[in-house]
Amino acid sequence: MSALPSHARVVIIGGGAVGASALYHLAKAGWTDCVLLEKNELTAGSTWHAAGNVPTFSSSWSIMNMQRYSASLYRELGVLVDYPMNYHVTGSIRLGHSKERLQEFKRVVGMGRYQGMDLDILSPDEMRGRYPFLETHDLTGALYDPYDGDIDPAQLTQALAKGARDMGAKIFRFCPATGARREGEEWVISTPEGEIRCEKVVNAAGYYAREVGKWFGREVPMMVMSHQYILFEEIPELAAWSKEAGHKLPLLRDVDSSYYLRQEKTGMNLGPYERNCKAHWVTPDDPMPDDFSFQLFPDDLDRLEWYLNDAVERVPILGTAGLSRMINGPIPYAPDGNPLIGPMPGVPNAFEACVFTFGICQAGGAGKVLAEWVTEGETEWDMWSCDPRRYTRFAADKDYCIAKGMEIYGHEYAMHFPKHAWPAGRDRKLSPIHDRIKALGGQFKPYNGWERAMWYAKPGDDLSEEATQTWNREGPWRPRIEAECRAVTETAGILDLPGFSRFRVKGEGATAWLSSLITGKVPKPGRIGLAYFADDKGRIVTEMSVMMLDEDFFFLITAATAQWHDFEWLAKHLPDNAAFTIEDVTDSFSCQILSGPNSRAILAEVSDADLSKGWLTHQPAQIAGRWCQLVRVSFAGELGWEIHTKIEDTAAIFDAVWAAGQKHGLKPFGMEALDSLRIEKGYRAWKGDLSTDYTILQGGLDRFVDWTKPDFKGKPALEQERQQGVTKRFVLLTVDAGECDAPYMSTLWHGGKVVGETTSGNWGYRVGKSIALGMLSADLTVPGTEIEVEIYGDRFKAIVQPDGPLFDPNNERLRA
């Protein structure tokens, strides 16, 4: 082995499938001066013992994209890098036991087809045609994925490593990274072979990522589960069938029973995600060893007994097979089960590509995404679902990670229904008036850990988990949400909104700097406005409200979940020697949304404010003897104010407003009602309607672009796009929907062709219609055009609406 170089452009720590793919993709991008450090042999972590399944299925658009890319890379990788590999594309059958499961499959089929994959739904007869040993009497249907298969994870890693080496990248095995420190603009990584300096560093240390993260002052939110699969001996009937058919059986996933069953040579491999699951290395009597290379946990067959029996009933020939071997290995979990790929929060020039629960099928796509982050600072696809900044500090708490990891693992194949709130790891951050909201019937969901009321239940409402197991609009919540919307429209509603992210920017030059970053005009002191931040390609990075207090002094207010993402965007663009400061003051403030025609009368009773001040103004005021900032905006599209308070004054101010509001018909309303109200106004939501998958102009945000400014970030790209004309464009659609409104990424059809996709959908109670926001081929955006929306497999008529709000198009109620 050659000596460790003293310098490299990038150092990757960890040589599993993901680290190797990251190195391969960096080299492919021309960054060949990169070094991978592996403390043992390549694949020594989770990779060597992985079952190697390569599904494309995901109910997440971005993760499906990543897995689709992996599968297509793996098909050609052996030839590309001249490294033969065992990769069997067998197809897979995913069994459905219920109507809801079939709806989920139909939605995924729609997304898959949009991404160019020919996924399909099978009837029980068709399943038996592909899988003759299957019991189908209790099944409603199945999803067939012709691209699914299995790969040898070690060969995959070696192939990626060879490809990277051939392009000039270097791999050092048996060379652990032992620490990292920052010197000037460089990282210095220490190893027993000496130190290596680099511009950028990647933590790809798999289940050791938390330990590696600590060197950078980063607490990686993760935990480690034990995951097992059972290998069976030859099944003569299967061997005979396979020989005659000339191929293997498709992989079977019984997702409602929670296992996969795969043909392994002439035997089988059963891999359950058991409810009675086990975390490892979480208690003092089970410490994480310094080195676990190529090791396994002891077998634990008892945990899998129910799944084994279930699989034997499903595929009876399995009952004739002898058990040959068990594999029980460590598998890391982030609190939502998705990996961490992207910038390491708060740490310059450091990145994460770790905590993969499905790192074999995702390695290919993850390497591409990671390499884009490193070389370009942005990614082709919006990858928020895997962005490390989606978690903030609270999520690093070990107990939280354990509770969420156990929950996700035990429900690995569960359906994620829109009205269901997963119970583990809750109540991490509570509003100062949480108890009052709860007493009023609040049904909560967390946003960046903050519990917010989604809707308010009344005594007798069915609040069981079972009631939430539906994709339908109808449910115990529906009449309550409708009543909440009515209160906001007819009298007044109040919504407790803890955790609104908030940054204070102050000092000379701050206004000019902001203007250089946003596409539009900076509001004048005393005013508030929406600001859009574009990247150099003109794509939508984020949206913030700018509350201008004075020249060079303002608050930027943004989504709770955007807290670290948006702060980093600002910090990254801070000029050297800036005379102004940016401070994250999220935890010091809280907010109430008071909205509805009676809100002025309510505030008049409790505040000293000048309530004649118009829309988009703000002013300091006193309520109950406490300071607050009254901001004349309403995401609900009615007359209204946001009441921003110091966190410690929230309760007193809420109590005063609440008491005064009673005779004015004030009711609490939740996030569900707010979402319904905002969609009627065509207001976009972050990371649905607003993402880097779209440019500012595609997003229909032209009115927030000030072309007269000499320059702003993204301007050249947007100017070019304006000259060439946008190809797809934001639209508001009314939909003749059935029982369900259009979820994110529902396909839009016209004349039998795919013409766009939805970015959000909901029922609008004020207009009595199902509404979808989406992106449509620009030639079809003429108001009145009839198209179709595919919702859970069925197509529904939709009409393109004029550009502007559907409800109160002239904003008269807002300005009242």
Ligand SMILES: Cc1cc2nc3c(=O)[nH]c(=O)nc-3n(C[C@H](O)[C@H](O)[C@H](O)COP(=O)(O)OP(=O)(O)OC[C@H]3O[C@@H](n4cnc5c(N)ncnc54)[C@H](O)[C@@H]3O)c2cc1C
């Ligand atoms: C039983 C089982 C079955 C599975 N089946 C599948 C499957 O069918 N499909 C699928 O997609 N996924 C599967 N997985 C998950 C899959 O194994 C992992 O997601 C994947 O291997 C993660 O790859 P990685 O490169 O991120 O991490 P790892 O493979 O764990 O690699 C991390 C590497 O970093 C090295 N390292 C750690 N610390 C240092 C340091 N300080 N310096 C240098 N090197 C360091 C380690 O030695 C290790 O080699 C399975 C997991 C288990 C346990």
